[in-house]
Amino acid sequence: MAGPPAFKMRLVHVDLKGAPPKVSYLAQVFPLFHTLGANGLLLEYEDMFPYDGPLRLLRATHAYSPAEVQEILQLAAQSELEVVPLVQTFGHMEFVLKHAMFAHLREVPAFPNTLNPHEPQALALVGAMIDQVLALHPGARWLHIGCDEVYYLGEGEASRRWLQQEPNNRAALCLTHMKAVAGHVLTRHPGVTPLVWDDMLRDMAQEQLAASGLPQLVELVLWDYSADLDVHGKVLLMEKFQACGFRRLWAASAFKGATGASQALPPVEYHLHNHAQWLQVAGQGPTDALQGIVLTGWQRYDHFSVLCELLPVGIPSLAACLQSLLHGGFSDDVKTKVEKLLGLSSLDVADAVSKGPSSFPGSNILxxxxxxxxxxxxxxxxxxxxxxxxxxxxxxxxxxxxxxxxxxxxxxxxxxxxxxxxxxxxxxxxxxxxxxxxxxxxxxxxxxxxxxxxxxxxxxxxxxxxxxxxxxxxxxxxxxxxxxxxxxxxxxxxxxxxxxxxxxx
The missing domain is CATH 1.20.58 (Methane Monooxygenase Hydroxylase; Chain G, domain 1)
Structure with missing residues (x-):
């Protein structure tokens, strides 16, 4: 390795809204994540969190129990993986808003995607979700509050009335809700910093974004999963966000779940190209601007879509991507190391053959x-x-x-x-x-x-x-x-x- 890794924090995203692994399987793969170069986890619980009280109906049939969540955190700590929980608070709220009890909180009554930011009960709802999640994560330094792909925002009746008043606009509507959620986190849970996906903010006017006060409340996660990521454009976007006042930025790549809603096998080369582009962004962007990267591994595109690549099937791709981040690229030597670590004859999905009992957990599924x-x-x-x-x-x-x-x-x-x-x-x-x-x-x-x-x-x-x-x-x-x-x-x-x-x- 020529120097220190480009990203200090390397979080593996575990998307639990589809095919959530049993705790016994997580116990097997967490040490492997650490060996491969990860030092953190982004746990997107969705309906797998053991919500209680009025929120109990959000639980999936096989939702983790509080004891299992504590066991997951202990297993992560044993493998030196810092856990960052993720709670959706704006878009991708299908797992909440599909229930009749919460349907009145939809932005558009027909669609369960997006929360209505004008409803006082909406903030109370996400606040209760946040409080329950953080109560089981007492040592968390960050909480990801989602806020990506807030479809149909501004299309509800209350939003349309609000937007008719000067100087209101859709950007202000988005910023107001994000600030309210971030404010709840910072007020009720001092020491926890909210993380937010960046896509809803990318095209906002720099002046409005800077004046909103949001940059002082959250850290942005810039996500782009494409193999031909626009490096120069991403550097300019980082500079824009920094000029608006965002002190710390994160990147988000993908090791699976980004090339097709029904994809069964991840194209490793595609994801390696994505990470190579992010390494260029880190090298060309403002010094030390990116303090970490989230390697996303989506299990569903949304709550209602089909399953894409299962976690065990995505491990070779994850291994290659993590090692490329650690070594600044994916040379033949790095490739050989990954194959040896996983006990595979090849990373090519058509040629990969297990070399025996030393293969990674779930290699038989692959x-x-x-x-x-x-x-x-x-x-x-x-x-x-x-x-x-x-x-x-x-x-x-x-x-x-x-x-x-x-x-x-x-x-x-x-x-x-x-x-x-x-x-x-x-x-x-x-x-x-x-x-x-x-x-x-x-x-x-x-x-x-x-x-x-x-x-x-x-x-x-x-x-x-x-x-x-x-x-x-x-x-x-x-x-x-x-x-x-x-x-x-x-x-x-x-x-x-x-x-x-x-x-x-």
């Missing part, structure tokens, strides 16, 4: 998810769309009308049963691996979203074959592997042989 993501759909599509007996003798028309030449069954059914058996066995193995790390609802969701569509296609094909052939070919109740048996049929009839091309007739 291997199985890779099989599903790269091969399951393709193998089923090959049978349904490129097998000449399926396309030529058992088309959708044939399936709908239950028509098939009896001899054709043997050229479709064995392959379908074999495929279904292979993928059903892998799904059972993956389910068992996922259950070690995640709660039942997350396991069910991932398998239903990523495995079931393909296996259901195979099951439907086999059912249609059985019905078209008179119900004697496949009995779903008797197959020990996949729920079906097949009976061999006579050899291929002459009229099923390849014909000469029509041009030769």
């Amino acid at each position: 291997a199985l998810v890779t099989q599903v993501s790269l091969h399951l759909r393709g193998s089923v599509d090959a049978l349904l769309e490129r097998n000449r007996y399926v396309t030529g003798w058992f088309s959708p028309y044939h399936r709908r009308h239950k028509l098939i030449h009896p001899a054709i069954v043997q050229y479709i059914q064995p392959e379908a049963i074999s495929l279904l058996g292979r993928w059903s066995a892998l799904a059972r193995e993956l389910e068992a691996a996922l259950q070690c790390c995640f709660y039942p609802d997350a396991v069910e969701e991932w398998l239903e979203e990523n495995v079931a569509p393909s296996t259901q296609q195979l099951q439907a094909l086999l059912r249609d074959l059985s019905e078209a052939a008179g119900g004697t070919c496949w009995d779903p109740a008797q197959d020990p592997e996949v729920g079906g048996t097949w009976q061999p049929l006579p050899a291929e009839p002459p009229d099923a042989q390849d014909r000469c091309p029509r041009t030769q007739l």
